[in-house]
Amino acid sequence: MKKLMLLTVVAVFGLTSGFAQSYSAGVTVGLPIGDAGDLYTFNVGIDLDALWDISEEFEAGVATGYNHSVLDSDLNGDDFQYIPLAGAARYSASDDFVLGADLGYAIAVGDGDGGFYYRPMVGYNVSENTQITASYRGISVDGGSFSTVNLGVNFGL
Numbered sequence: 001m002k003k004l005m006l007l008t009v010v011a012v013f014g015l016t017s018g019f020a021q022s023y024s025a026g027v028t029v030g031l032p033i034g035d036a037g038d039l040y041t042f043n044v045g046i047d048l049d050a051l052w053d054i055s056e057e058f059e060a061g062v063a064t065g066y067n068h069s070v071l072d073s074d075l076n077g078d079d080f081q082y083i084p085l086a087g088a089a090r091y092s093a094s095d096d097f098v099l100g101a102d103l104g105y106a107i108a109v110g111d112g113d114g115g116f117y118y119r120p121m122v123g124y125n126v127s128e129n130t131q132i133t134a135s136y137r138g139i140s141v142d143g144g145s146f147s148t149v150n151l152g153v154n155f156g157l
Helices: 002-016
Strands: 022-033 040-053 058-071 080-092 097-109 115-127 130-141 144-156
Touching: 022 058, 022 130, 040 080, 040 144, 058 097, 058 144, 080 115
Parallel strands: none
Antiparallel strands: 022 040, 022 144, 040 058, 058 080, 080 097, 097 115, 115 130, 130 144
8 A cells, every 4th residue: 555655656746747837855854742742752854846836826736755753762663754645735925935735645654554644834935946944744643643843944946
């Protein structure tokens, strides 16, 4: 099942590559909160977006990446890793600020469960190709949730 989902990610990005007008890649660091904060110490991730213009202020497309949350050293078990596969929407509130959201499914890598993935975010454009982001990532799983608050930087490609 996980191989099928990963193949779907590759296929979606392959199909949209001829139509997308902008690509971005970024890195994030975050702190697990809520249920996840009791078990994990920090989160690092890579974000990839392919977006196309819907209007002058609005873009939509697909988002994926990789996130890795490190288990507290006092606990036994594995780190939690996942690959999000999501639809992405971005709204330029001004020349400097962007509001956005990603909605989709988080595919667990290794042990753990995937689930509904959501990521509201706000971005500040430092330059034409560089954006500082703040976001909340959540994964709804049976019996709970996995959440992080994140800071990152995205680079236009």
